[in-house]
Amino acid sequence: MKVIITGANGQLGTSLQEHVPGDVEVVALGSDEFDITSDRKIEEIFKTHKPDVVINTAAYTSVDKAEVEEERAREVNALAVKKLAAACRDNNVFLVHISTDYVFDGLASLPYKEADPINPINIYGKTKAEGEQAIIRSGAKYAIIRTSWVFSEFGTNFLKTMMRFGETKDRLNIVSDQMGAPTYAGDIADVIYTILQKQDTIDHEIFHFTGDQITSWADYAKFIFKTAFEADKIPRRVFVKGISADEYPTAAKRPKNSVMDCKKIKDLCDINASDWQSAVKKIITEKY
Numbered sequence: 457m458k459v460i461i462t463g464a465n466g467q468l469g470t471s472l473q474e475h476v477p478g479d480v481e482v483v484a485l486g487s488d489e490f491d492i493t494s495d496r497k498i499e500e501i502f503k504t505h506k507p508d509v510v511i512n513t514a515a516y517t518s519v520d521k522a523e524v525e526e527e528r529a530r531e532v533n534a535l536a537v538k539k540l541a542a543a544c545r546d547n548n549v550f551l552v553h554i555s556t557d558y559v560f561d562g563l564a565s566l567p568y569k570e571a572d573p574i575n576p577i578n579i580y581g582k583t584k585a586e587g588e589q590a591i592i593r594s595g596a597k598y599a600i601i602r603t604s605w606v607f608s609e610f611g612t613n614f615l616k617t618m619m620r621f622g623e624t625k626d627r628l629n630i631v632s633d634q635m636g637a638p639t640y641a642g643d644i645a646d647v648i649y650t651i652l653q654k655q656d657t658i659d660h661e662i663f664h665f666t667g668d669q670i671t672s673w674a675d676y677a678k679f680i681f682k683t684a685f686e687a688d689k690i691p692r693r694v695f696v697k698g699i700s701a702d703e704y705p706t707a708a709k710r711p712k713n714s715v716m717d718c719k720k721i722k723d724l725c726d727i728n729a730s731d732w733q734s735a736v737k738k739i740i741t742e743k744y
Contacts, residue, residue: 457652460485460507462492462540463514467611468554471641472511477649483507487514492536498543509652510544511552512537515584519558520707522579529579534586541594550597550655552648557604557636557666559585562711569717570602570662578708588662597659599651601644604666604714605676607736608641609743614673615736618680619744622690632674632698636714637667640735647727654725661724664716667732674698683737689744 457480463469464484476482483505491497492514515533516522522529537553544551558581559574576582591598607613615638621628647665651658671679674696681694701710721727 457481457508458483458505459509459511459652460490460501460505462490462510462512463487466513467608467613468513468606468641468644470610471608471645472513472648475642475645475649480649480652490514492540493531495539498539502543502547502549506547507549509550509552509655510540511648512540513554515554517580519578519580519710522583523707526579526583529583530586533580533583534590537587538590538594541591541596541598544598545594545596548597550652550659551591551599552651553587553591553598553600554644555588555600555602556581556584557602557714557716558711559588559602560711560714562634562713564713567715567717568664570664570720577711580708581711592660597655598661599655599658600662601647601651602662602664602716603639603644604636604716605638606641606644607638607732607739609739610641614638614676615680615739618677619684619690619740622681622684622694625694626692627695627697628677629697629699629704630674630677631701631704632672633700634710634712634714635670635672637670637716637729638676638732638736639666639730640732642735643730647721647725650725650727658724663721663725664718665721665727666716666718666729668729669733670715672698679733680736680740684740684744687737687741687744689740
């Protein structure tokens, strides 16, 4: 099975390269090698590599910046995805696309299921939702995986930011009224490769895959700092004060509730939620 990974230099793209099973041939392409906004480049890549699968991790992910760069965010997250889906349809290629909890408004009292109505409240979420809809309408075979609060050893993420703060800070104010589930990129990579083995029976599906424990950003930070201090990776304990999102204004509104129900992927694919606490401990112990 030949698989093209777009956005190969990001944290999920890198994790996918670290977790390749033996029966998969990977062509990993960063944005410099594969600009998914270019019709010419899409045609060239498909003709050259003749993939069986495309895993699209490429995205415009600067949530706040998207509020002032809406055109660019839409170009990458929606219009390019529409082109990619059409190429997959025309070449009988299975498309795995990574999406986000930000397609929801965060007002639900229960975890979001795949069939729940989407209602994004910021430009990033809106353009990612448009990308999802483009895939669904394209006629391509696909699996859309919505995930949340992704972290890993690679790239830029909340865990790495907290570890950097832990070197010099002893107190931090962090939002405590936004709830979600951190998700380890290595676990997402394993999930994707599992889905590829089942693509004959899973060809038009949306899945939710996130961490197994619900938390807030503040409690997530507390766990990171506690783990790091006990592992002797930071010089002192860090006190985290929980604050409201209103006390930490950002350009883009964030959903209050980013919790997603992962029962469907468990039932159809026998995949358990990401054990994010174990992954945090492993990364801190082995990489710092």
